[in-house]
Amino acid sequence: MSFAGEQHPGVNPSAPQTQGFRLNHTMLRAKDPECSLAFYSKVFGMQVLRRLDFEEMQFSLYFLANLDADDRVPEETKARTAWTFSQKGLLELTHNWGTEEQEEFAYHDGNAEPQGFGHICFSVPDLNAAQAWFDEHAVTFVKRADQGKMKDVIFVKDPDGYWIEVIQADLMAAMGD
Amino acid sequence: MSFAGEQHPGVNPSAPQTQGFRLNHTMLRAKDPECSLAFYSKVFGMQVLRRLDFEEMQFSLYFLANLDADDRVPEETKARTAWTFSQKGLLELTHNWGTEEQEEFAYHDGNAEPQGFGHICFSVPDLNAAQAWFDEHAVTFVKRADQGKMKDVIFVKDPDGYWIEVIQADLMAAMGD
DSSP, X not given: OOOTTOOOTTOOOOOGGGTTOEEEEEEEEOSOHHHHHHHHHHTTXXXXXXXXXXXXXXXXXXXXXXXXXXXXXXXXXXXXXXXXXXXXXXXXXXEETTGGGOTTOOOOOSSSSSOOEEEEEEEOSOHHHHHHHHHHTTOOEEEOTTSSSSTTOEEEEOTTOOEEEEEOGGGGGGTTO | OOOTXXXXXXXXXXXXXXXTOEEEEEEEEOSOHHHHHHHHHHTTOOEEEEEEEETTTTEEEXXXXXXXXXXXXXXXXXXXXXXXXXXXXXEEEEEETTGGGOTTOOOOOSSSSSOOEEEEEEEOSOHHHHHHHHHHTTOOEEEOTTSSSSTTOEEEEOTXXXXXXXXXXXXXXXXXX
């Protein structure tokens, strides 16, 4: 597929060998799972589909999703695990045990140097309502919808300082005009 | 929702104000878009849904997705943009113009110090077939399915060195036993 007026250097057509590939999740390390799970569940409405503990290696993984009304998550553990790993757009938080007790401990957000990872982005039905909701929960803003060069785009920070972009799909249609 | 036998510290029920929130994309900076687009389209079957160029700020954004057979991507630009930003599980690559010409330039993968971002993860229908496919394209492995403590989990590197996990959903069901 190619679209009128856009150059996509290097792009190849999708090979049949990649059929069924899907971007399941993005993993971010979190210093304090209690804090991060409270944030992503309360402010972004995510639910923990699966927790995995690795005693020997001293870490835990939490897989979070925004569930749609018609999602039927299996209750039974193995079926739920398989379901979890067949979805798109999950967030995995990795907790290395004990980091939450080290006052000075902090993860790197990828936007300060050295740069790399930039952000995760949530699409929301109503950007203004979302901004008011973030204010209600005293979320830290990087920029509000009316600030900066990119209007109608919000950036907030999660408890570890990772940037979260928030957009409303139909407002983005004006981008690139 | 809570599941038998799992503790999720800090978790709150999803509030109605978060209905319709979805994890749209993860943004990674890419040194050379031609190289990265070739990689994600060829090896992972992603297609570029939208390219946005910002002349004034000297960067371009590429939004990539794995399309399902029943996805109907609008051809018209504004409709396609709105569609793009309403999906789950996209990858955004940011290209700051000129980095591809700087021999020593490199982005930070988040796994070397300072740590933060860990990886993105693709779910695939057949892990062994995927591993053979990666070999066919001389992809750099961090670990193969039979290496390390986590069996049936592959890690490869993208052209910038970001880690990509590759899993098969039903094989993950044994995790955490």
